[in-house]
Amino acid sequence: MTIQHDTSFRSISMLFLLLSFLPTSFLAAQDQKAEDNFTKYILQAPESHQFQMIYEVSATTPGAKYYYNTLRFGNKHKVSGAYDMMTGDSLRWEIVKGNYAKRNGFSSASLSGEYLKVNLARPVPAGGEARIRIDKTYTNASNYFKEGKDIVFSRSLGIKRNAVVLPKGYELVACNYPSQVTLTPEGQIMLSFMNRGSRSIPFKIRARPVSNPPKAMMAAPAASPPQATGSGRDKSKARVDYMPPVRTYQDREIVYFLQEPSTHSFRLYHDYTETRPGTDKYLNVVRPGSKASKPSAMILDTGEELEVETLKGDAITKKGIELSQAPTADTEVVVIWFEAVKEGQSVRLRIEETYTDPNRYLVHNGELIWDRSFGRNRNTVILPKGWYLTASSMPAVIEETPEGEISLFFMNDRPDNMDVFIRARKR
Numbered sequence: 001m002t003i004q005h006d007t008s009f010r011s012i013s014m015l016f017l018l019l020s021f022l023p024t025s026f027l028a029a030q031d032q033k034a035e036d037n038f039t040k041y042i043l044q045a046p047e048s049h050q051f052q053m054i055y056e057v058s059a060t061t062p063g064a065k066y067y068y069n070t071l072r073f074g075n076k077h078k079v080s081g082a083y084d085m086m087t088g089d090s091l092r093w094e095i096v097k098g099n100y101a102k103r104n105g106f107s108s109a110s111l112s113g114e115y116l117k118v119n120l121a122r123p124v125p126a127g128g129e130a131r132i133r134i135d136k137t138y139t140n141a142s143n144y145f146k147e148g149k150d151i152v153f154s155r156s157l158g159i160k161r162n163a164v165v166l167p168k169g170y171e172l173v174a175c176n177y178p179s180q181v182t183l184t185p186e187g188q189i190m191l192s193f194m195n196r197g198s199r200s201i202p203f204k205i206r207a208r209p210v211s212n213p214p215k216a217m218m219a220a221p222a223a224s225p226p227q228a229t230g231s232g233r234d235k236s237k238a239r240v241d242y243m244p245p246v247r248t249y250q251d252r253e254i255v256y257f258l259q260e261p262s263t264h265s266f267r268l269y270h271d272y273t274e275t276r277p278g279t280d281k282y283l284n285v286v287r288p289g290s291k292a293s294k295p296s297a298m299i300l301d302t303g304e305e306l307e308v309e310t311l312k313g314d315a316i317t318k319k320g321i322e323l324s325q326a327p328t329a330d331t332e333v334v335v336i337w338f339e340a341v342k343e344g345q346s347v348r349l350r351i352e353e354t355y356t357d358p359n360r361y362l363v364h365n366g367e368l369i370w371d372r373s374f375g376r377n378r379n380t381v382i383l384p385k386g387w388y389l390t391a392s393s394m395p396a397v398i399e400e401t402p403e404g405e406i407s408l409f410f411m412n413d414r415p416d417n418m419d420v421f422i423r424a425r426k427r
Contacts, residue, residue, distance in 0.1 A: 031107040032068060033060045035129070036251060038161040045167065046151045049141040055159075056085065058129040058300075058348075061105070065123050068106040069116040069134055071095065076139040084121040085131035086301040088344040092119040125303025131273075131348060150208045158200035161248045163192040171210035177203055180413065182246055187216040192248035194377065194413040196397070247415045253378040260384055261368040264358040270376070271300065273348045280340040282349055285323065286332040289360070295353040297336040306349070307337045370422035379410040383424050391423035 036058040044050040059067040071077050082091040096117045101109035109115060120130045143155045150173070153164060166172065166189045172181065179191040195201055233239065254270035272282065286292045297306040311319055311334075316327045321335065334353065341347055360372045368387055383389065383406045389398065396408040412418045 031061075032064060032105055034058060034067070035060055036131075036253075037159045038163075038249065038251075039157070039159045040163040040165065041153070041155075042165045043144060043151070043153060043167050044137070046144070046146050048139065049144050050137055050139045051144055051153070052135070052137045055134040055136070056131070057134075058131050059120060059124055060129045061124055062126055063123050064105065064130070065120055066105065067118045067120060067130070067132060068096075068101050068109065069118065071114040071116055071136075072138070073113065074140065074142070078137045078139075079116060080135040080137065082116070082118045082135070083133045085133050085346060086348070087121065089121060091121060091132065093117060122302065125300075128298070128300040128303045128350075129348070131301060131346075147206075150206050152204065152206050154202070154204040156200045157195070157203045160195045161192075162195070162203070163190055163246070163248055164203075164205060165190045166205075166207050169209055169213045170207040171213075172205065172207050174204075174206040176205075177201055178413075180244070180247055180415075182244055183214055185216060187214040189214070190246070192246055194248055194411055196395075196411050196413075245415050247377055247413055250377050252376045253380075254374075254376050255380040255382070257382050258361070258368075258370065258384050259354075261361060261363045261387075263356070264361050265354055265356045266361060267352070267354050269350055269352040271348060271350050273346055274338075274341055275346040276341060277343045278340050280338060281321075282336040282338075282351065283321065283323070284334040284336070284351065284353075286334065286355075287357070288330070290355050290357040292332065292334055293354045293356070295334045295336075295351070297349055297351045299338065300348045300350050308334065309337075310334050366425070368422070368424040370420070370424075372420055374410060374412060374418045374420055377412050379412070379418075379420070380407055381410070381420070381422060382407045383422075386427050387424045388427055389422070389424050391421070393421035394418055 034057050036056070038056045040054040042052040042054070044052065055069065057067070079093065079095070082093045083089065084091055094117050096115050098109045098111045098113040098115065101115045101117065102111065106115065116134065116136070118132055118134065120132070122130065124130045144151070144153050151167070151170065165184060168186065168188050170189065172189050172191065175191060177193055179193040182190050182192070184190050191205060251273050252270065254268060257267040259265040259267065274282065292310065295308045295310060297308050298304060299306065310332065311321065312332045313327060313329045316323065316331060316333055321333065323331070323333070336349065336351060338347060338349070360370065362369050367390070368383070370381065382401065385403065385405050387406070389406050389408070392408060394410055396410050399407050401407055408422065410418060410420060
């Protein structure tokens with residue numbers, strides 16, 4: 001995600017609102033913005049040199065009515081369709097030249113390039129996004145080919161989250177970039193990884209036919225809880241029925257805006273996609289020792305503000321809310337209500353609230369201390385204005401926001417929690 005777009009909730013929301021009223025001619029001159037990119041490459045029969053690409057992306061340019069997807073030069077391409085991920089409906093699309101894209105909303109388009117222009121189901125709402133899925137197939141003998149009995153997939157991948165599915169009946173024998181290995185429901189081996197850097201990865205894998213291929217099976221859901229690999233299990237025994245979640249595909253992300261440490265408070269928002277049919281609420285159980293205030297929520301797909309209420313103790317049970325553990329008098333939960341998700345559809349939520357946690361965010365000997373566990377694969381912490389970083393226990397991408405604040409981006413591609421300890425001093 002682009003942190004500089006999220007450093008001030010109120011000011012950014014006002015900017016999006018103003019942009020939504022600007023004329024189309026002005027918006028056309030702006031370059032398109034997007035985030036949450038994910039690509040799955042499904043390798044076809046080796047002799048075909050073909051690989052299907054399922055590309056998911058969120059268009060975030062305020063007021064945009066279409067999105068341009070680059071059709072990479074040197075690939076013979078076939079587009080099968082484009083879909084709105086909120087409703088599952090097909091979207092209209094066409095292939096256009098670079099000069100057209102450059103004049104109509106994609107100012108960085110190459111004049112010699114070709115682009116897939118997708119008409120969005122609705123204009124991108126102020127502060128929201130339009131989620132789309134593109135299904136296309138490339139033919140490229142230099143990226144996907146045979147060497148004896150082996151097959152090789154070698155391609156420069158610039159998207160941050162990627163997965164590659166081997167043909168059925170093939171085993172993996174080599175991979176040049178740290179990747180998670182899982183099975184698809186059809187019994188095909190899948191590699192997935194998250195790109196931690198700012199450059200494309202020259203990704204290369206080698207596979208060959210196997211006489212004892214995996215059987216078709218049920219894969220773990222993408223949103224399986226990361227705790228399955230850590231606390232709460234007997235580590236003296238093997239998890240014979242454990243199905244590792246595909247960490248790369250998990251789309252929860254969170255941004256913490258630390259307030260002055262003497263307040264022990266931090267504003268945060270986290271984005272979450274609900275796909276389970278019939279689900280009509282999101283429950284955020286407040287951690288022991290923390291206090292939540294000023295909660296709000298919206299549907300990013302439409303910009304709709306949602307009903308939010310905070311329940312505690314007996315009020316949770318009386319409301320018919322079921323938790324994994326029976327609520328006590330001190331249990332507090334923030335409930336976000338929305339229209340029940342329909343079969344084949346989904347809704348993406350942005351939940352915003354302020355937390356106060358004197359146990360994990362405090363000042364000690366004049367230094368800011370942040371000590372908190374992260375369960376999501378993408379997490380950002382923005383220090384208070386006027387403070388500089390002196391320690392971070394976990395590797396992070398560190399940037400300065402336009403307002404002069406220091407931000408730390410933590411990418412966790414492992415299917416477990418990350419304990420993040422941060423220390424900072426006043427300038």
